[in-house]
Amino acid sequence: DTAVSQTPKYLVTQMGNDKSIKCEQNLGHDTMYWYKQDSKKFLKIMFSYNNKELIINETVPNRFSPKSPDKAHLNLHINSLELGDSAVYFCASSSGTVDSPLHFGNGTRLTVT
Amino acid sequence: GDSVTQMEGPVTLSEEAFLTINCTYTATGYPSLFWYVQYPGEGLQLLLKATKADDKGSNKGFEATYRKETTSFHLEKGSVQVSDSAVYFCALSDRATGGFKTIFGAGTRLFVKA
Numbered sequence: 001d002t003a004v005s006q007t008p009k010y011l012v013t014q015m016g017n018d019k020s021i022k023c024e025q026n027l028g029h030d031t032m033y034w035y036k037q038d039s040k041k042f043l044k045i046m047f048s049y050n051n052k053e054l055i056i057n058e059t060v061p062n063r064f065s066p067k068s069p070d071k072a073h074l075n076l077h078i079n080s081l082e083l084g085d086s087a088v089y090f091c092a093s094s095s096g097t098v099d100s101p102l103h104f105g106n107g108t109r110l111t112v113t
Numbered sequence: 114g115d116s117v118t119q120m121e122g123p124v125t126l127s128e129e130a131f132l133t134i135n136c137t138y139t140a141t142g143y144p145s146l147f148w149y150v151q152y153p154g155e156g157l158q159l160l161l162k163a164t165k166a167d168d169k170g171s172n173k174g175f176e177a178t179y180r181k182e183t184t185s186f187h188l189e190k191g192s193v194q195v196s197d198s199a200v201y202f203c204a205l206s207d208r209a210t211g212g213f214k215t216i217f218g219a220g221t222r223l224f225v226k227a
Contacts, residue, residue, distance in 0.1 A: 004156070031212065041151075041200055041220040048212060055211035090156055098206050098213050099145040099164040104156030 003027050006091045006105035013081060014113055021076045021108045023091030029103070031055075031096035032074040034066060037088040037107070049074055050096055081112045115140045119203045119218035126193055127226050134188040134221045136177075136203035144205040146170075146179050146186040151200045151220070160188075160201070198225045 006023040013019055025032060033056075034046040048056035052068045063079045074091060088109050092102040119136040126132060138144065145164045149157040161170030166181035175190045186203060203218040 033215075041222075043157075043202065043217040043220075045214060045216070048214065050212055056209060056214060092156075094215075096212060098208065099162070100206075101147055101159040101162060102149075102157070102215055104158070106154070106156045 004091055004093055004103050004105040006108055008108060010109050012111045015081055015083060017081050018079045021089055023074050023105060025072055025093040027093055027103060029093040029095050030071055031094050033092045034076050035090045035092060037090060083112050086110055086112045115205060115207050115216050117203050117205055117216055117218035119221055122222040123224055124221060125224045128195055129192045132190040132193045134201055136186045136218060138184050138205050140205055140207050142207045144207040147204040148177055148188050149202045149204060157202060193225045195225045195227050198223055
């Protein structure tokens with residue numbers, strides 16, 4: 001009965017490849033997010049979707065393309081992977097109000113070699 | 114723009130010591146404030162929150178008070194345990210174009226020795 005689940009947990013790939021990370025939430029939330037956590041643990045928001053619509057896009061390279069087929073799913077596709085894309089990517093969801101906390105998945109550790 | 118600044122770690126304490134992790138923020142609106150905790154290999158979990166000035170959030174012995182006059186939300190615990198070893202993140206949620214955005218501090222790693 002995991003609330004926010006993302007797959008895969010680990011992803012090792014070579015530069016130039018294309019990869020996807022999937023995320024699903026069963027909390028009934030309207031809003032979902034992707035965050036990137038670098039090696040120093042710094043968390044930065046990448047995208048936010050509300051009811052399948054993109055509402056926040058934080059100057060992320062065009063190689064990153066989120067897709068939300070329905071409000072319970074938010075996937076992240078990355079084209080032409082670069083070394084600097086190595087990080088842990090977290091999916092999160094919330095009810096979308098200013099006082100509602102984020103519920104995080106356990107992260108996908110992406111390593112680009 | 115909005116930002117969150119928290120004390121650099123790592124913080125190393127002995128079991129039963131008093132913990133303070135400082136957090137200050139800047140915001141254009143009237144944000145809600147949060148502390149999250151991250152254990153190794155896991156995502157962040159909400160520890161506590163406060164949504165208006167002078168509110169005190171508390172959970173599992175941790176406390177933080179929303180101080181608007183000093184724009185601070187310091188985390189405290191009277192007696193830490195080894196199991197409290199983790200990374201702690203201060204965060205704020207504020208209005209952004211199209212919705213709301215949560216911004217995190219850089220995180221403070223806590224080590225508690227037995």
